[in-house]
Amino acid sequence: MKEVTPPKLGQKLLKWIISEELYDDIDGDLTEVFYNDVSDLSLAAAKRHYLWSVLSSTRNIHLRRKLKFYNPLVMYKNYFKITFRNILKYKGYSFINIFGLALGMASCLLILLFVHNERSFDGFHEKKSNIYRLDEVQTFGAVSAQKVALSMYPMGPNLMADYPQIIDFTRYWTLNRTLLNIDNVSHYLENPVRVDTSFLRIFDFKLIQGDRDKALNESLNILLSESNAERIYGSENPMGKIIDIPDFGAQFTVAGVFEDVPDNSHLQFDALVSTLAWDDEQRKNAWGSNYLNTYLELANNVDIDALESKFNDFLVKFMGEESLDYYELFLQPLNEVHLGSMDITHDYNNHKKFSKASVDIFLILAFFVLLIASINFMNLSTARAATRSREVGVRKSVGAFKGQITGQFVIESIMLALLALVVAIGMCYGAINTLINIIDRDLSMNLFFEPFNLMLVLVTAVLIGSLSGIYPAFVMSRFNPVTALKGNGSTGGRSTFRSVLVVFQFAIAIAIIIGTTIATRQLNFMQNLDLGFDKELVVSIDMYGDTNEKYDVLRSELNNQPSIIGVTGTSQKLGNNLHQTSTTYELDTARVNGSSSFVIVDSNFFDFYKMEIVEGRALSKDFAADGQGRSFIVNESLAKELGADGSDVLGMPFHFGGTDTLGAIVGIVKDFNYNKLNLKVEPLFMSNQPWASWSEINVKIKPGNIQASLEEIEAVWTSLFPQRPFEYEFLDDHIDAMYQSEQQLTQVISILSGLSIIIASLGLFGLASFTVRQRLKEMGIRKVLGASVSQIVMLLSKRFTVLVLIAFIVAAPLTYYLMNDWLEGYTYKITVGVTVFLIVGVGSWLIALLTVSIQSLRAAKSNPVDTLRIE
Amino acid sequence: MKGIHLGEFEELVLLAVATLEDNAYAVSIQSELHERVDRKANISAIHTALYRMEDKGFLESTRGGAEAKRGGKNKRLFRVTTYGYNMLKESKATRESFWNVLPQISTN
Numbered sequence: 001m002k003e004v005t006p007p008k009l010g011q012k013l014l015k016w017i018i019s020e021e022l023y024d025d026i027d028g029d030l031t032e033v034f035y036n037d038v039s040d041l042s043l044a045a046a047k048r049h050y051l052w053s054v055l056s057s058t059r060n061i062h063l064r065r066k067l068k069f070y071n072p073l074v075m076y077k078n079y080f081k082i083t084f085r086n087i088l089k090y091k092g093y094s095f096i097n098i099f100g101l102a103l104g105m106a107s108c109l110l111i112l113l114f115v116h117n118e119r120s121f122d123g124f125h126e127k128k129s130n131i132y133r134l135d136e137v138q139t140f141g142a143v144s145a146q147k148v149a150l151s152m153y154p155m156g157p158n159l160m161a162d163y164p165q166i167i168d169f170t171r172y173w174t175l176n177r178t179l180l181n182i183d184n185v186s187h188y189l190e191n192p193v194r195v196d197t198s199f200l201r202i203f204d205f206k207l208i209q210g211d212r213d214k215a216l217n218e219s220l221n222i223l224l225s226e227s228n229a230e231r232i233y234g235s236e237n238p239m240g241k242i243i244d245i246p247d248f249g250a251q252f253t254v255a256g257v258f259e260d261v262p263d264n265s266h267l268q269f270d271a272l273v274s275t276l277a278w279d280d281e282q283r284k285n286a287w288g289s290n291y292l293n294t295y296l297e298l299a300n301n302v303d304i305d306a307l308e309s310k311f312n313d314f315l316v317k318f319m320g321e322e323s324l325d326y327y328e329l330f331l332q333p334l335n336e337v338h339l340g341s342m343d344i345t346h347d348y349n350n351h352k353k354f355s356k357a358s359v360d361i362f363l364i365l366a367f368f369v370l371l372i373a374s375i376n377f378m379n380l381s382t383a384r385a386a387t388r389s390r391e392v393g394v395r396k397s398v399g400a401f402k403g404q405i406t407g408q409f410v411i412e413s414i415m416l417a418l419l420a421l422v423v424a425i426g427m428c429y430g431a432i433n434t435l436i437n438i439i440d441r442d443l444s445m446n447l448f449f450e451p452f453n454l455m456l457v458l459v460t461a462v463l464i465g466s467l468s469g470i471y472p473a474f475v476m477s478r479f480n481p482v483t484a485l486k487g488n489g490s491t492g493g494r495s496t497f498r499s500v501l502v503v504f505q506f507a508i509a510i511a512i513i514i515g516t517t518i519a520t521r522q523l524n525f526m527q528n529l530d531l532g533f534d535k536e537l538v539v540s541i542d543m544y545g546d547t548n549e550k551y552d553v554l555r556s557e558l559n560n561q562p563s564i565i566g567v568t569g570t571s572q573k574l575g576n577n578l579h580q581t582s583t584t585y586e587l588d589t590a591r592v593n594g595s596s597s598f599v600i601v602d603s604n605f606f607d608f609y610k611m612e613i614v615e616g617r618a619l620s621k622d623f624a625a626d627g628q629g630r631s632f633i634v635n636e637s638l639a640k641e642l643g644a645d646g647s648d649v650l651g652m653p654f655h656f657g658g659t660d661t662l663g664a665i666v667g668i669v670k671d672f673n674y675n676k677l678n679l680k681v682e683p684l685f686m687s688n689q690p691w692a693s694w695s696e697i698n699v700k701i702k703p704g705n706i707q708a709s710l711e712e713i714e715a716v717w718t719s720l721f722p723q724r725p726f727e728y729e730f731l732d733d734h735i736d737a738m739y740q741s742e743q744q745l746t747q748v749i750s751i752l753s754g755l756s757i758i759i760a761s762l763g764l765f766g767l768a769s770f771t772v773r774q775r776l777k778e779m780g781i782r783k784v785l786g787a788s789v790s791q792i793v794m795l796l797s798k799r800f801t802v803l804v805l806i807a808f809i810v811a812a813p814l815t816y817y818l819m820n821d822w823l824e825g826y827t828y829k830i831t832v833g834v835t836v837f838l839i840v841g842v843g844s845w846l847i848a849l850l851t852v853s854i855q856s857l858r859a860a861k862s863n864p865v866d867t868l869r870i871e
Numbered sequence: 872m873k874g875i876h877l878g879e880f881e882e883l884v885l886l887a888v889a890t891l892e893d894n895a896y897a898v899s900i901q902s903e904l905h906e907r908v909d910r911k912a913n914i915s916a917i918h919t920a921l922y923r924m925e926d927k928g929f930l931e932s933t934r935g936g937a938e939a940k941r942g943g944k945n946k947r948l949f950r951v952t953t954y955g956y957n958m959l960k961e962s963k964a965t966r967e968s969f970w971n972v973l974p975q976i977s978t979n
Contacts, residue, residue: 006942025934026918028944029897033914035940036898056915063922 006034007047010054017057021064026057075404076411082391083412090387093766097380098420100762104373105424105461107755110435111366113428113443114748118359121264121338125204127297132304132331134159134294135344138580139326149347150290151329153283154318156196159294162314165302170196170203171275172267172349173292177542179724180232181244186723187232192222192271194278194292202297203267209239210256219276221255228270229257246723247545250277263442266338268351287319293349296331304331326595345577352440358745365752368508370464372756375501376763377420378468381413382498383770385476392476393484405477406470413469414462421461439744471497499803502764506807506844509753509760514815514840516753518832520746522823525830527739532672533574533609537701538731539713540573543694547721551694557716563702563709568608569694571600574674575735578684585642586653586662596638596683598656600692603627606669608700616650616667619688623666629689630655630663636671638683656685663687673828676738680827698731757844761851764800768855772796779859780867789860796856797849804848808841877929877962883908884920885929885959889951896936896946897921921949929955 011027018026030053037046087094122128134155139145156169173194180187200212207215208226215223222243229238241254252273261268298307311329319327332340339356341347392405428445436443448457547554555567572578578597585592603626605611606618619626619633632654634642642665643649653662671681701709714726736743772779779792787795816832823829877885887903888895897917904910904917924930931952934945951959 022918022922024944025947026897028937028941028946029914029918031942031944032898032938032940033901053914056913057918060915060918060922063919 004035004038004043006031006050010047010051014054014057017054017061019064022060026060030054030057079408079411080415082408083415086388086412087416090384093380093384093769094416096762096766097377098416098423100380100759100766101373101377101417101420101464102423102427103755103759103762104370104376105421105464106427106431107752108366108370109424109428109448109457110431110443111362111748111752113432113445113447114435114439114441115359115363115366116447117264117441117443118339118354122266122334123264124262125202125334127202127204128334130298130300131202131334132296132298133334133337134296135330135332136290137328137330138290139328147330147344148290149293149341149344149350151292151294152288152290153286153292155329156294156296157284158318159296159314162317163307163310165299165307166296167299168198168202168297170199170295171292172199172295173275173278174269174349175273176544178245178247179544181246182232182241186725188725189228189271191269192273193267193269194273194275196275198297199272202295205261205265206259208257208259209237210258212256215256216272216274217276218253218255219274219279220250220252221274222252223256223258223272224254225260225270226257227260229254248277263352266350266353268349290346295334307331352741354741358741361745362748365512365749368512369752369756369759372505372508372763373759374464374468375505376759376766377413377417377464378471379498379501379505379763380766380770381409381416381469381472382475383767385472388476389479389484392479393481396479396481397485402477406473409473409476410466410469413472414465417461417465417468418458421457435748438747440740498767502767502800502803503807503810505760505763506804506848507811509756510808510811510840510844511815512749512753512756513844514811514836515819516746516749517836517840518819518830519822520750521836522826522830523739523742523746526677526826526828527736529673529677529828531674531735532670533611533674535574535609535732535735537703537706539699539701539710539728540696540731540734541699541713541717541726541728542696543569544724545693547724548693550720551697554697554716554720557720558699558713561709561712561716563705563712565700565702566604566608567697567699568605569602569692569697570605571692571695573696573734574609575731575738577675578682581656583654583656583685584659584662585655585665594641596634596641596656596685598684599686600689601686602692602694603688605686605688606633608698609672611672612670614668614670616665618667618669619686625663626666626688627690629687629691630661631666632663632685632687633667633669634665634686635669635681635684637681638685639668641683654685677826677828757847761847764848765851765855768796768800768852771799772855772859776859776862776867779862780864783860783864784868789857792860793853793856796859797852800848800852801845804845808844812837812841877958878920880912880916881920881924881929882959882962883910884917885924885951885955888921888930888949889956889959893948895949900949921947924955925949928952929958 014027014030015023030050033053034046034050037049041049087098125131133149134151136148136151137145138148151171153171153173156171160166160169171194175189175192175194178189178192180189195216197216199216200207207223210223215221224232224238232238233241238254238257243252243254245252256272258272261270298304308330312324315323315327315329332344337350338352339354339359341350341353342355342357347353395405395408425445425448432443432445447453543551551569555569558564558567578599580595580597583594583596585594601619602608603619603621606613611618613633614636616633619631621627623631625631634649634654639649642652642654649665649668652665654665655662665685669686673681674684675682699713701713710728713728717724717726775796779787779796782792782795816837819832823832883904884900887900887907890907891899891903897914900921901912901914901917904912921930925932929952930949932947932949935948936946937943938946
């Protein structure tokens with residue numbers, strides 16, 4: 001039979017509620033009532049009644065509680081007072097302690113701001129989880145398979161028509177810089193874009209004026225950004241104004257003004273027009289050419305894999321079976337476009353594209369810097385315990401419990417951490433503008449003052465304070481009051497735990513610094529590498545339809561200027577991904593189709609860029625075929641693809657773009673790097689076509705007075721094209737800009753690595769000063785017995801040297817392994833030599849030594865009379 | 872006497888203790904209140920009143936009478952102190968002084 005007893009839980013609760021003194025009596029009463037109830041009522045009712053009585057007993061929670069021996073409030077006030085007195089008493093150490101932690105916190109906070117900004121990209125679109133970008137995997141013969149962000153004009157509408165899962169689509173088709181004519185005044189639009197009427201339904205770009213449902217429905221409507229509207233029309237209302245665009249031979253009506261596109265949108269545009277103006281039959285069937293982005297809005301809960309698997313059928317339906325040899329379609333979620341597109345090329349509309357891996361590196365670094373700073377904090381607090389032994393002794397002999405002492409020091413450490421947080425936020429305000437300049441991101445400190453984030457930051461600070469305060473607090477609460485009061489209660493002389501922490505700190509700092517050095521060297525190496533063409537002192541100027549008509553005049557006028565060495569034209573800018581086309585060439589047996597990157601260039605292109613011709617000849621005006629577009633120069637990579645060893649390629653019949661009459665290959669140019677150096681050189685051919693329309697001209701100027709040369713070019717330009725404002729860019733600047741994301745990364749990491757060594761040294765400095773202080777008496781005796789200053793400095797520095805050495809031994813192999821792994825991703829890379837390790841190792845040892853010797857020197861120079869006097 | 876009050880519930884409990892003589896403890900007081908004045912009080916409320924009044928000096932207590940149905944725990948038996956009796960008398964006197972001057976009302 002089941003034993004009838006009052007509910008266990010209730011009993012436990014009661015014991016907890018009622019004071020020890022009364023517990024027996026009250027428990028007895030409740031039990032008696034319970035058994036009375038059991039006999040009078042049911043067991044369940046008795047139990048319920050019992051529990052109710054227990055709960056009501058909470059009113060008696062204060063009854064006969066043990067008398068309190070102290071008033072906690074007074075004690076806490078005392079803790080605060082003592083904390084601040086200690087901060088002020090040891091100003092130097094307090095400064096090191098708080099400043100070090102603040103430095104760590106500040107860098108962590110700033111990095112979190114940056115990471116938050118990176119992750120906020122495209123987050124403001126309400127339908128973001130249903131929006132996908134349509135991408136392709138292209139595999140064209142010679143060129144290895146590559147993911148591209150491009151798609152074809154007819155894809156969007158036909159996908160939507162064929163698949164009910166796709167509920168909307170919009171294309172995003174950029175225009176070049178466009179000249180506007182407004183009341184006979186010329187303005188440029190930097191970045192106008194053609195989009196479908198659905199664009200403003202899918203994306204939530206804010207409209208200030210105009211109807212977002214209708215504005216893009218008219219083929220000759222244009223929407224301007226707020227700042228553009230202001231620039232062009234001032235305070236006038238731009239709505240309904242007519243804009244003449246000579247390049248299109250049409251007049252557009254302003255039908256809306258949108259808020260400037262926020263910096264954290266991967267799409268950036270300053271004007272929108274409708275694709276309707278370009279939507280002719282031929283274009284609607286232009287399968288095979290990729291020149292725009294397509295975004296799809298899917299219905300809720302669509303199975304992406306299932307949808308993607310149907311895309312092959314789609315391609316076959318519209319482009320035939322063989323299209324599968326070249327194309328594959330896939331969907332990229334909108335939230336991955338900004339951070340997940342590093343492996344996608346031809347990705348022209350991806351503002352400030354960044355790699356997720358780098359964001360992760362930043363997060364890891366932020367964590368480690370904060371860790372170093374927290375370890376410092378802990379180390380210094382522990383070391384300082386020595387100076388507080390008397391206080392602990394007094395507190396204990398007056399009757400403090402161990403727990404109270406621990407509590408006191410944990411609270412103190414939390415207060416210091418909060419103080420450091422305040423300092424850190426101040427530092428952030430000081431540094432944020434510099435950071436914004438370096439990484440070119442729109443960051444704001446306001447983010448921290450949102451309630452939730454503020455709570456999070458505060459909680460983290462408290463956590464750091466309590467975690468790093470617990471160890472020193474335990475050390476101090478263990479002090480034996482008798483020895484502590486005698487004045488030598490310090491146990492901090494030789495703590496393995498603290499040594500391990502120092503080693504750990506320095507290992508992290510050394511690893512970060514070596515890593516940064518290698519990354520920086522790799523970057524410099526890539527930027528200074530001989531690209532295979534001469535990029536110095538080349539000015540590139542964009543060309544347009546009207547300026548191309550006068551290309552010959554422009555070229556000869558420019559060539560007449562004294563400081564201009566040469567002029568050439570090209571259809572694509574070097575320092576980019578180049579477009580690809582299909583090729584046709586003849587082997588002994590048959591005609592073969594392939595594919596390659598290409599550039600249409602002026603005949604003097606090779607001389608202009610001092611490119612090395614390995615075999616055959618360069619293009620030249622002297623050969624009629626060259627000017628007629630029937631001569632081709634291939635690079636070594638393409639030559640290898642075409643012929644077995646590349647030697648029998650000269651004279652091979654060759655053409656591109658599906659032409660029937662083939663020309664011939666006349667020369668092989670040495671591979672040159674037209675794209676970023678972490679990509680390998682793809683097959684490429686160049687030729688001059690009679691129909692060529694240059695996208696830019698390149699002007700080589702004499703070294704010396706660059707300003708004067710630019711003025712000469714401007715004079716010629718303006719005299720020929722008064723309607724076109726003169727604008728230019730230096731080619732080497734453009735090429736450097738390709739590495740911008742890497743540069744930002746290394747710059748920020750350099751700062752972090754500097755900070756990490758500073759923080760680590762600060763910690764060492766504080767630690768050394770305490771060790772020295774503890775051994776002052778010993779040093780005094782040594783001096784009396786005849787030790788020299790240098791002997792004493794050596795003695796004190798020896799231990800720290802060993803610690804740094806151990807740290808180095810731990811950090812070096814790990815870093816070597818990690819950095820080699822990182823360098824694998826680059827085609828052109830530096831070799832990781834011993835030198836970096838030696839320099840950083842010796843460097844950090846010297847820094848540590850310097851830090852320590854400043855302190856040891858003080859001990860060594862002190863007068864033994866002073867140090868030995870006090871007993 | 873300023874500051875020492877006898878609440879209504881406290882007065883009832885005090886009277887119950889006086890009535891129960893040698894067997895006055897929380898449970899018996901609870902049933903006494905229930906039977907005599909039909910007052911259903913939770914045991915914890917009685918505890919509060921008892922220990923408060925003990926602190927004030929109206930009651931004193933001894934332990935005794937452990938029983939199995941109490942889980943082997945002793946009872947806390949209460950007794951009214953002289954001070955407590957005085958308090959009760961004073962309270963009664965106060966009320967009567969009002970009744971004495973109250974205009975006679977027919978209660979039939």
